[in-house]
Amino acid sequence: MYRGYKIKEPFFEYGPKCYMYGDTLLEIAKGLDRLSEKYDVDIILDVPDTEIKNIADHTKNIHVYSQHMDSLPVGRGMGRTLPEALKAAGAVGVMLNHAEHKLTLPEIAEAIKRADEVGLATMVCADSVEEVEAVARLSPNILVAEPTELIGTGRPAGREYVDSVIRCIREINPEIKPFPSAGISKGEDCYNIVKAGSPASGCSSAIAKAENPLRLAEEMIASVRRAWDEIHQGA
DSSP states (O other), X not given: OOTTOOOOSSEEEEOOTTTOOHHHHHHHHXXXXXXXXXXXXXXXXXXXXXXXXXXXXXXXXXXXXXXXXXXXXXXXXXXXXXXXXXXXXXXXXXXXXXXTSOOOHHHHHXXXXXXXXXXXXXXXXXXXXXXXXXHHTTOOSEEEEOOGXXXXXXXXXXXXXXXXXXXXXXXXXXXXXXXXXXXXXXXXXXXXXXXXXXXXXXXXXXXXXXXXXXXXXXXXXXXXXXXXXXXXXXX
16 A cells, blocks of 8 residues: 555546547546536546556646556566556556456555555455455555446446445455445446445446536536535534
């Protein structure tokens, strides 16, 4: 866990995968930057490595993450993703072990170690409650718990799964931010996840494929803010 990293709760994550790039993604990033300020919600945007510098240079509020990182040191490694290079490009964190780019547990452990060394936050994905438990013991900054079979389906995880993974993560390391996800397609889904105890919600395919991506993103971010405020009113 990179202890120099701070992200405020509640937060929101958008992962455009490879649906967006170039000017289209930059305009979305600028829009998310404005929404972060409007709703006082920190936003993680995990982008292809080719887009990191351009987006980091043209935004001020969002947390720019890479979608993957290898654990190799400076030197040989043609075609790999160097941690130091991501940091130099403007990334503040990295996503690891997404269902579309799976790693072994030893690879995750080594990648977290290298990220900690160079000062990058780690947001690690896991599937089953058993994998969530194993990843939590490696101490990433954020643990995204998402059943693989629900990714991109528009069907969010059930309350039993959400409760189980949040409890599991907090029992192992309360410093890790639990982030149950998968199948998020509308603001109501984000609201329900936060009301269930998550400090965050996020989305990939639904926003990327939407006729108006920023309108859907705003619906979701506003729902995160509303749910969080309802929980913490008077606290």
